[in-house]
Every structure is written in C-alpha cells, then in structure tokens.
Amino acid sequence: MPHDEKPPVLRVRDLVTSFAIGDRRAVAVDGVSFDLYPGETLGIVGESGSGKSVTALSILRLVPNPPGSIDGGSVEFEGIDLLALSYPQVRKVRGARIGMIFQEPMSSLNPVLPIGRQVAEAVEVHEGLPRALALERAVEFLTAVGIPDARKRLDHYPHQFSGGMRQRVMIALALVCRPKVLIADEPTTALDVTIQAQILDLLGEMQRQRPETAIVLITHDLAVVAETCDRVLVMYGAKVQEVAPAESLFAAPRHPYTLGLFGSIPDPARKGQPLATIPGNVPHILDLPRGACRFHTRCVLAEERCRTSEPELVEVAPRHSVRCHLAADGRDTRAEMARANAEARP
Amino acid sequence: MTRSDEAPLSILQRRWRKFKTLKRGWYSFNLLVWSFVLSFFLPLAVGEKAIVARYEGRLVFPVLADFPLGPTLFPAHGGYLDAREFGFENRGLVDWRAFQEREFFAQRGNWALLPPHPYGPIESLLDDAGLRDSRPPHAPSAQHWCGTDDRGRDVFARLVYGYRTSMLFGLSVVLLSYTIGTAFGALSGFLGRRFDLFGQRFVEIWSSLPFLYTVIIVASIVRPNLLLLVVVLALFSWMGINYYVRGEFLREKSRDYVAAAISIGESRRAIMFREILPNALTPIVSYAPFALVGAISSLVSLDFLGFGLRAPTPSWGELVNQGLSNIYEWHLVAFPLAALFVTLLLVVFVGEAVREAFDPKPYSRLR
Numbered sequence: 001m002p003h004d005e006k007p008p009v010l011r012v013r014d015l016v017t018s019f020a021i022g023d024r025r026a027v028a029v030d031g032v033s034f035d036l037y038p039g040e041t042l043g044i045v046g047e048s049g050s051g052k053s054v055t056a057l058s059i060l061r062l063v064p065n066p067p068g069s070i071d072g073g074s075v076e077f078e079g080i081d082l083l084a085l086s087y088p089q090v091r092k093v094r095g096a097r098i099g100m101i102f103q104e105p106m107s108s109l110n111p112v113l114p115i116g117r118q119v120a121e122a123v124e125v126h127e128g129l130p131r132a133l134a135l136e137r138a139v140e141f142l143t144a145v146g147i148p149d150a151r152k153r154l155d156h157y158p159h160q161f162s163g164g165m166r167q168r169v170m171i172a173l174a175l176v177c178r179p180k181v182l183i184a185d186e187p188t189t190a191l192d193v194t195i196q197a198q199i200l201d202l203l204g205e206m207q208r209q210r211p212e213t214a215i216v217l218i219t220h221d222l223a224v225v226a227e228t229c230d231r232v233l234v235m236y237g238a239k240v241q242e243v244a245p246a247e248s249l250f251a252a253p254r255h256p257y258t259l260g261l262f263g264s265i266p267d268p269a270r271k272g273q274p275l276a277t278i279p280g281n282v283p284h285i286l287d288l289p290r291g292a293c294r295f296h297t298r299c300v301l302a303e304e305r306c307r308t309s310e311p312e313l314v315e316v317a318p319r320h321s322v323r324c325h326l327a328a329d330g331r332d333t334r335a336e337m338a339r340a341n342a343e344a345r346p
Numbered sequence: 347m348t349r350s351d352e353a354p355l356s357i358l359q360r361r362w363r364k365f366k367t368l369k370r371g372w373y374s375f376n377l378l379v380w381s382f383v384l385s386f387f388l389p390l391a392v393g394e395k396a397i398v399a400r401y402e403g404r405l406v407f408p409v410l411a412d413f414p415l416g417p418t419l420f421p422a423h424g425g426y427l428d429a430r431e432f433g434f435e436n437r438g439l440v441d442w443r444a445f446q447e448r449e450f451f452a453q454r455g456n457w458a459l460l461p462p463h464p465y466g467p468i469e470s471l472l473d474d475a476g477l478r479d480s481r482p483p484h485a486p487s488a489q490h491w492c493g494t495d496d497r498g499r500d501v502f503a504r505l506v507y508g509y510r511t512s513m514l515f516g517l518s519v520v521l522l523s524y525t526i527g528t529a530f531g532a533l534s535g536f537l538g539r540r541f542d543l544f545g546q547r548f549v550e551i552w553s554s555l556p557f558l559y560t561v562i563i564v565a566s567i568v569r570p571n572l573l574l575l576v577v578v579l580a581l582f583s584w585m586g587i588n589y590y591v592r593g594e595f596l597r598e599k600s601r602d603y604v605a606a607a608i609s610i611g612e613s614r615r616a617i618m619f620r621e622i623l624p625n626a627l628t629p630i631v632s633y634a635p636f637a638l639v640g641a642i643s644s645l646v647s648l649d650f651l652g653f654g655l656r657a658p659t660p661s662w663g664e665l666v667n668q669g670l671s672n673i674y675e676w677h678l679v680a681f682p683l684a685a686l687f688v689t690l691l692l693v694v695f696v697g698e699a700v701r702e703a704f705d706p707k708p709y710s711r712l713r
Contacts, residue, residue: 092611111625113620157354157355
C-alpha cells in the first residue's frame with residue numbers, strides 16, 4: 001500500500017551507471033529517479049538490456065567495477081547517500097538494511113558450504129551473534145520461508161535442494177537480518193510457473209508479517225507485476241519511460257512502449273491470430289538514440305519531434321508520469337496505437 | 347544422487363570417500379603418511395644409542411638424546427652420558443654396542459637394549475669388528491644390509507633417516523610455497539586491476555630468475571640448513587600454483603554466490619577465504635603431490651651437486667654423489683635411487699588417485 005505521507009525509505013535520483021565496452025562507454029542506466037515508500041512493492045519492468053537489473057545492482061553498489069561504474073546521481077537510504085559511503089560503511093547496509101535476491105537460485109548459493117551456515121553468516125556479520133544463536137535464527141527464517149524440517153536441513157548443501165527450495169533459502173538469506181528494503185532481481189524467472197506463484201506468495205506473506213518492508217521487484221513478466229506490485233516503473237533504453245500505480249498502469253497505459261508490452265501478452269481469446277509484437281529489436285546499448293525519444297525507432301506513432309527532441313517525464317494523471325511527447329500532449333495513445341496496428345495488419 | 351534424508355556430505359567429503367575407494371592411491375597414501383609419522387620414532391628402530399640400559403643399578407634411556415626436547419626434559423636419564431660413568435676408560439659418548447657386548451659376557455646384571463638395527467646414520471663404523479680390516483665403502487653384508495659409504499657409515503641407516511629428511515623437506519616446501527602461491531594468486535585474481543597487472547609481471551620476472559645459481563650463491567654465503575633450503579626452494583617454486591589459483595579466483599569471483607555474499611555484507615577477506623577458496627581447492631589439492639615429487643627431487647639434486655644440506659646430514663643425493671666418485675660400488679647408487687624411486691612412485695600414485703577423486707565425471711570414457 002502506498003504511504004505517500006511517510007518519507008520514502010529509498011530515494012534514487014538521476015542515477016547513471018555505465019560500462020566500458022572496448023574504448024567506448026555504454027550507459028546502461030541513464031538518469032533514473034524513483035522513490036520507494038515503506039511497505040510498498042515497486043515493480044521495475046522492461047526488456048532484457050533495458051537497464052533494470054543494473055539499476056538494482058547500482059543501489060547496493062554491486063555493479064562489477066571494472067568494467068562498470070556508477071557515474072552520477074544519488075541513492076539515499078533513510079537520508080544517507082549510499083554512493084558516498086566508504087566500503088566498510090556500505091557493507092553495514094548490505095544484507096542488514098537492504099537485502100537482495102538474485103535471479104539464479106541454482107548458482108547464488110555457495111556449493112561448498114551448508115545452507116545453515118550461509119544463512120547464519122549474515123546474522124554473524126551484522127549482529128555479531130555467536131554461531132549457535134545465528135543458526136537458531138537461520139532455523140526460524142528457513143521455517144518461515146517454508147523449508148520443511150529446517151533444523152535437520154541446516155547441514156545440507158545447496159545441491160541437495162530443488163530450484164524452488166534454493167530460492168526459498170535465498171529469500172531467508174536476504175531477510176534474516178530483517179532489512180527495510182528487499183531488492184528481488186527477477187526472483188522467479190528461473191523457476192517453474194507453479195513454483196513462481198509459491199515464491200511470489202511467499203514474498204507477499206513476508207511483507208504482511210513485516211509491513212514496513214519495501215520490495216523492489218525486477219521482472220520482465222507483466223503477470224508477476226499485476227499480481228504483486230503497488231507501483232510500476234517501466235524502463236526502456238536505460239531510461240524510465242512510465243511510472244504509475246499498478247491499477248492505473250494496467251487500466252490506462254500511456255507510453256507506446258508500455259502499450260506494446262501489454263499488446264504482446266498472449267490472449268487465449270485471440271487464438272490463431274498472430275501475436276502482436278513490438279516491431280524491430282532493442283537497439284544495441286551503444287547505438288541508443290541520442291537527443292531523441294529512446295523508443296522512436298520502434299514506435300508506430302513516432303513523429304518528427306520524437307526524432308529531434310527527447311521528451312521529459314511528465315505527470316499526465318495523478319502519480320502517473322510518462323516520457324512521451326504524444327502522451328504529454330494529452331493524446332489518446334492507446335486508441336492511436338490500436339488504429340495504427342489495425343492498419344498495419346491486412 | 348544423495349537422498350535428502352541421508353547424512354549430508356560436502357563436496358570435499360565426497361571426494362575423500364572417492365579417494366578411499368581408489369586402492370592404489372589410498373594404500374600409497376597410508377604407507378607414506380604412516381611411514382612419515384613413524385619416522386619421527388626412528389631412533390627406536392635404527393640407531394647406535396641404546397633404548398634402555400642398566401648399569402650398576404642405574405636405569406638410563408640414552409635414545410632420548412635423539413629426540414627433540416628429550417635431553418632437556420629428562421636430563422638425568424637421557425641427556426649427555428659420559429662414557430666413564432659406564433665403565434669405559436675414556437671420556438666421550440658411550441659405545442652401546444661395545445657396552446652390550448662387554449656386559450653380556452661379564453654377567454654383572456648390567457644390560458642394554460639396542461634398536462633392532464643398531465647403527466646410526468652419522469656414525470663412522472671404521473673401527474667395528476667386521477669392517478676394521480677393509481677400506482670403505484663396504485659392500486652389503488648381514489650386519490650392514492646396504493653396505494657402508496665412503497666414510498664407513500651404514501647406508502641403510504642413512505637411507506631411512508634420509509627418507510625422513512626428504513619427506514620433511516618436501517612437505518615443508520610444498521606447504522610454504524603453496525601458502526605463498528595461493529595467497530598471491532588469490533589476491534591477484536580477486537583484486538584484479540593494478541595489483542594483478544603488476545603482481546603477475548613480478549611473478550614473470552621472478553620465475554625467470556635461475557633457481558640453481560641463486561642457491562649456489564646462497565650456499566656460498568651461508569651454510570644451508572634444512573630451514574634455509576626450504577625457504578629458498580619455496581621462494582622459487584610458488585609461482586606455478588599462483589597461476590592456477592589466480593585463474594580459479596578470476597573465474598569464481600564472477601559467480602553469483604560471490605555477488606550474493608557481497609550483497610549480504612560479508613567482508614572481502616571472508617569472501618576470499620571462506621567463500622571462494624573452498625571452491626578453488628581443486629588445483630591446489632591435485633597438484634600438491636606432484637609438487638612434493640618436485641621438491642624431493644630438488645633436494646636430491648642439490649645434495650648430489652653438493653649445495654644441499656650440511657655435510658653429516660643423511661641424504662640420498664649425497665649418497666648418489668659418493669657413488670659417482672666410487673663408480674664400482676653399485677650399492678651407493680642402487681639403494682638410494684631405489685629409495686627415491688619407490689618414494690616418488692608412491693607419491694605419484696597418491697597424486698593420480700587425488701586427480702581421479704576430483705574428477706567430476708564418475709566414469710571415464712577412456713577405459
């Protein structure tokens with residue numbers, strides 16, 4: 001539930017992260033700003049290469065350097081800029097105040113250490129508890145994430161768990177220090193659909209138990225967003241294209257890219273008809289359009305000004321902002337898209 | 347696959363179990379380990395000092411003098427024993443073989459229990475009964491199974507004591523050089539950037555220094571003892587494992603579990619040694635036996651060339667060198683080389699089994 005009256009727990013401003021490719025620099029995150037309020041779930045959606053994962057990694061300064069570097073902006077956690085902290089200070093935030101779940105549960109656990117030790121490790125690092133007490137806490141959290149017989153399984157190794165179980169262990173590992181923010185980087189992408197639902201339910205359950213916890217959920221799966229998120233941030237070409245509360249976005253998407261994403265969800269009612277796609281490919285990160293709308297190369301509604309000037313993020317409805325010239329003018333992009341698509345299709 | 351209700355085994359525990367099933371390596375391993383452990387009690391089996399002796403009601407344990415701390419802990423029974431207190435005319439060390447012989451015939455209730463092979467490794471036997479009339483080196487005989495060397499010392503005793511020296515030397519070199527190499531490689535691979543760039547250039551320059559000349563120079567300045575030789579050899583042999591460990595760390599540090607460890611706020615040291623190192627053990631453990639082979643061979647070569655351990659120290663290389671100057675005395679070459687061959691063979695068997703145990707494929711296609 002959004003708590004606008006409360007100060008945001010995480011305030012990201014103008015975040016810029018780039019990678020060295022050869023002797024050029026690819027800007028993977030270009031001026032991303034957003035707020036995260038206590039207790040809300042913010043979804044970050046986008047295609048591969050849109051910069052959503054790098055945004056998540058940049059928050060905890062986990063971008064591998066080199067080749068990556070965070071070039072500008074600020075990430076304020078409870079008023080402290082994480083990007084300005086020293087390495088030992090950042091370490092105190094990682095795991096303890098901001099937890100992280102990774103995409104690949106198969107490889108995110110150390111194969112040579114028993115899982116109990118790995119979960120307890122975080123408690124030992126941050127709270128200085130002795131091993132025995134840390135293991136007790138690990139049992140508590142492993143039970144909470146639904147590992148049956150957790151005490152017995154403390155000494156088991158990651159290879160003895162299934163993918164879904166490993167992701168549960170990862171969630172226990174991320175939550176064991178009771179962080180205020182949980183960043184989940186595509187936590188369900190590598191899992192079976194049935195397991196996906198279980199993991200999402202689990203995240204929701206965890207949030208119900210500790211309603212202050214804010215979650216940043218990174219995904220490319222709109223169904224996951226619809227199910228879990230309070231607010232959604234759509235990214236394309238390293239920039240935020242649309243931010244809106246989930247209901248508002250699903251009811252009335254404005255950005256042609258968002259419309260394209262929704263349009264490409266398979267619909268059983270239209271079985272047999274070709275699936276709508278967004279024409280073209282995501283441009284290579286080094287060839288992103290400059291001084292123009294990032295999406296104009298693939299946009300069916302693109303006009304001259306889309307090629308010559310870059311739109312700003314404009315609030316078009318309460319708490320609903322879009323980076324599109326047309327939507328900013330108040331035009332009904334959705335209807336125009338539908339018309340353009342109908343014309344394109346014979 | 348392991349069932350989840352079975353006792354969980356770490357990957358190293360599973361490899362250890364696999365290693366135990368490889369009989370040739372497992373027996374070689376046991377033979378080497380136990381013989382090395384037992385070699386620290388060698389004075390009880392091979393040596394010129396009596397284990398227990400009784401003279402005029404006094405019970406002494408002369409063999410304690412050959413153990414570290416023995417003389418200091420038991421000064422009355424195992425320290426320096428003056429021969430005059432044991433019925434000899436001259437001052438000096440007690441000749442326990444002569445003592446035993448004399449008291450056996452005298453029947454005065456005095457006795458001495460000598461080791462089964464009552465000849466020491468650095469004791470010249472030129473005055474001994476059977477050898478007095480001929481010149482050393484003596485050919486093998488019933489008393490001296492491997493003959494004597496050119497100073498009339500028992501070759502068998504020198505061989506078994508040389509085994510202890512060689513193994514001690516080899517293991518110390520491997521331990522020290524692998525510690526240096528692993529630490530340096532780990533830092534290089536983990537830190538990357540400038541440390542890696544300049545560190546690896548340093549390694550390349552360092553590897554191009556000729557080891558032998560350095561040892562010769564060192565040996566001409568100070569007389570090398572075991573510790574100094576270990577340090578010098580380790581300083582010149584850590585580069586190989588450095589490359590492997592660096593590669594392992596370069597690979598492992600980009601794994602997701604490392605990112606996960608960073609994201610829960612672990613320190614860099616914990617990530618290097620607790621998270622990554624156990625995953626980078628494969629080359630360390632599988633090359634160690636071969637490094638041991640190399641270290642033992644190096645000691646033998648250095649001793650052979652005369653730049654090795656200080657003169658009376660029992661050593662295989664020095665025996666082979668004697669064989670070179672006494673070209674017709676086959677036993678001076680054959681026995682030490684056989685000892686070297688068998689030892690290295692056993693170590694290689696261990697190495698082979700370790701490699702096999704670390705092989706992720708349970709069945710090899712080439713069989």
